[in-house]
Amino acid sequence: MSNRLLEIHNLNISFGSGKNVFKAVTDISLSVSKGQTAALIGESGSGKSVTSLSVLKLLPANGRAESGSIRFDDKEILQMTEKEMQKIRGNEISMIFQDAIASLNPGMKVGIQITEGLKYHKQMPKSELRSVALSLLEQVGFHNPAHIFDQYPSQLSGGMKQRILIAMAISCKPKLIIADEPTTALDVTIQRQVLDLIADYKIREDASVLMITHDFGVVAEYADWVYVMIGGRIVESGDVFTIFNNPIHPYTKGLIGCIPSLESDRERLKSVYDYTFEEAGYRGRKFAPETYSMESKVYHAPSSLIEVEPGHYVRLFDESEVNIVG
C-alpha cells in the first residue's frame, strides 16, 4: 500500500445545486504508484479533467467532491484546508494543462512566470531565480534560454508555450505530475517531444505521472497502468499490456480499434460506436454502463468493477435481470 503515491477511492463529484445537480464523476477509484505512469483515458466530457482538478481541489465554484477520499502520500486531500493545499499545489503535485495558449499570463515575461512557484514555495532569493529559470528552460529543450526568458507568451509558438508550462510544473520538483491532455492543442509533430519531456522528468526524479488523454497511441507508449473512463465511471482497468492484448469492454475495444492502421485493408474509419453493438455481454453479464440504451432504468442499474483476471477489472451490471436481451 505504501507504494501508492496517489489513491482515489470511491470519489463522487457533482456540479450545481438543488434540481440542477449534475453528477460528473461517479464512484471512481484509481491509484498511481511511485515511479509509474497511470493513464486515464476516455472521450471528452467523460469526467477526466474534473477528476484531475479534484486532486488539487481546484474544482470550479459550483462543483464539489461529495464523497470518497483522495489520499496523497497517506494524507487525506479532501480534508485539507486551503492553506495546506497551497503547500501541496505546485510543490508536491503539479499540473500541466491542455490549453497552453491561454494558460500563460499574456502580460508577464515567461521567465518570471516559471520562477513564481520557486519564489513562493522555496523562498528562493531573487539572485538565484534567474539562473534556475535558465537551467529549467534548458531542461525543456530551449537552446537559447537567456533569450526565451525575456519573451512574452504571445511571442512563442504553441509547442514552446507547452514546454514553458512543463518547466513551470517541474520547477519545484513535484512527486506527482498531472498532465491533462498536454498534447491536444499541439500539432502532431511536437506531441512526442512534449511527452518525452514529461517521461524524462519522471525517470530523472523518480516521480509519478497521471496522464489524462483520449489517445490510445499515447497510452501505449508512456503508461504503465490504464483506466478507461466513460460517462463519469471507470469501465475497465489493468496494466497496459493486458489492456492492449486482451481488451474486454466494448468501449475499450472501440478506442483501440479507432487507431487507424496502414497494414490492414483500407476500410471505413471506425468509431467507438461500431464496437459497442457487436457484443453485449461477457460471461453472461452485460457491460455497464449501457450509455447507448434509451431506458434510464438500464442506464442507472447498479454495476461494479469485476476482476476478470488478476489485475484486470471490467465494469459489469450487478443484476442478472438486465442480462443479455438479444
Add this chain to the structure above:
Amino acid sequence: MNFSFTSYLKRLRSIFIGVLIISFLPSIFFGIAPLQSMKLWEYTIENRKYSLFPDIFDKFFYSMTIFFTSLLLGLLVALLLTFLATLLPRPLKRAVYGFLTLLESLPDLFIVIALQVSAVYIFKKTGLLIANVSGAYDNRIYFFPILTLSVLPTIQLFKITFLLMKEEQNKPYITVARAMGLGNLYITLNHVFRNIMTSLFQYSKTIFVFMLSNLFILEYVFNLNGIMTIMLNTQGVSFIITVLFIAIPFSFLFEIMESYRGGINVQKEDAA
C-alpha cells in the same frame, strides 16, 4: 509601441479643420456675425474684456492640475476599492455592482452641486470650513474641486475594474497559477491587477472625454477661472486657440495610447 509622429500631425490637422468648421457654423446658420465688439485675442466674462494672452497659460495649468490630480486620485481610490471588493463574499459583490449602477446614474451636475451645498451646510451648522467651495478671481482653490471632480471617475473606474476583474479571474492562466500553489493575494496583486491596468488603457479615451465635460461644469458651478471658462466665453479665433490648447496635449496622449493598444491587439491576434 509604434507611435508615429506623422499620424499625430494628421490627427492634429483633422482636429484643426474640425474646430474651424465648428467655430463658424453658428454664424453661418443664423446669419449673425460674431460680435463686432470682440477683438481677436479677447474673451469676456460678465461683460468685462480680458486679453487671451498670457492669461490662458496660467488658467490652462490651473485646470490641468485639477484635472490630472483628480484622475490620479480617482484611479488610486478605484483600484483600492476594487481590491477591497474582491475580498467580499459573492452575494455582496452583486450588491456592490448594483450600488455602482445607482451612483453612476447621478449626473455630474448633481454631484458638484450636492457637494457644494453640503459643504456650505456643514459650515453653517458647525462653523467648520472644510474647504473653500467657491473661487474668486485671484483666489485659487484646489482641494474641493479636485475632490469633487474625482468622484465620478472613481465610480466609473471602479465599475470598469470590477468587471475586468471578474472577467480576468475566470481565465485559464489564473487556474494555472493556483495549481502552482500561489496564494490568492499574490495572484490578485501580481497577475490580475497587472493585466487590468493594461486593459484600463482601452477605456482611457472615454474617461478623458467624460472628465473634460465634468471639468467644465465644475468650473462653472464653483466659479473657478480655468480654461473651460475661457472656452465658454469666447468666439472666433480665440475659441479655436483655446480648443487647440486642450486638443494638442490630449490628442498626443490619445495617440500614444492607441499605438500602445494597437501593439497589444497585434499580440492578441497572434495568440488567436
Add this chain to the structure above:
Amino acid sequence: MIVRILKQPQFLIGFLFIVSLILLSFFYPYVMDVQKESKFLYDENEVIVGVAPFSPKDMPPFGTDMNGKHLLYLVLEGAKFTILITLVIAFLRIFFALFFSLFHRKSKSTFFDDIVQATLYIPTAILAYMFMVPLFVKDATEPMGMMTLIVVQCLILVGIGVPPLVSTFSEEIRSILAKDYIVSTFSLGSKKPYVYYKHVLPELSSKLLLLFAQQAIQTLILLAHLGVLAVFIGGSKTIMLGDIFNLTPATISLSGEWAGIIGQSYQKLLTAPWIILVPLSFFAFTIFSINLMIQGIQNSLESNKS
C-alpha cells in the same frame, strides 16, 4: 427579442418608472390633488409668517420655488416635456446617424471625421451653448414663436450628437461586414442592398436600442447643463421679482422642463438649494431608470448569445 427584453426585471422596473412618470405628468390633475402655489405662509391669526421660497420642511413634500410655486407641481408638469423632448432628440440622433452612415459610407468624406475629432475636446454643453446663443440673439431681434424655437433648438441638440454617432455606426457596420458569414453570403452571390437589409440591419438593431438609451442619458445630462447655463428649451422671458422697493429681474423658463427649473433658480443655490436639488434628483432617477433598462437589454443580449 422584445419579449425576452420585457422579461428582464431590471428593464421592467426602469421602463415602468419612466412610463408612469410621463402618464402622471399628463393625468395628475385627475388622479390627485396637487397644490400649485403658496406665496405666503399664514399662522392661525391670518398673519403672514413666511414668504416663498419654502423649504421641503415647511411645504412638504418638496417645498416651493422663489415664486411660491410648489416643486412637486413643477416637476410633474415638466416631466412630460423633459422626457418626451429627450426621447425625440435621442431618436432623431439615431435615425439621422443611421441614415448618414448607410448612405454616405462610400464617399469616405473626412468632413464628419474632422468634426468628430474636434468635438472630443469641446464639452457638449459648450458646443450647444455656441449654437444656442446666436439663436437667442436672433429670436430677440425677430421673434419666431415658441414652437419654432423649440424645433430649432431640438435640431441643434440633434445635430451636435449626430457626427460622433455616425462614426460609431460606420465602425459597427464595418465590423459586421468583416464577419465570416457576410463574406460567405457575398461569395454565394448576394447583392449589397440585400446583405444590408437582411444581415447588417438586423444585427445592428440590437445595438440600436442600447445606443438609443445611451443617447437619452446623454441628452438628459446635456439638458441639465444647459439649464445651469440659463439656456432653456422653449426660450425664456424676464420678469420682475420681489416687492416694489427691491425689484430684481429673473429669467423664467417658458416650457417648464426640469432644466428650466434649475436654471431660473440657479443663483439661489446657496439660500434655497432644494429648488435645484429636487429637479436634479428627478434627472438622476430618470437616468437611473434608463441605466436599469440598459442593464436589462444587455442581460437579454448576453443570454441570446449563449
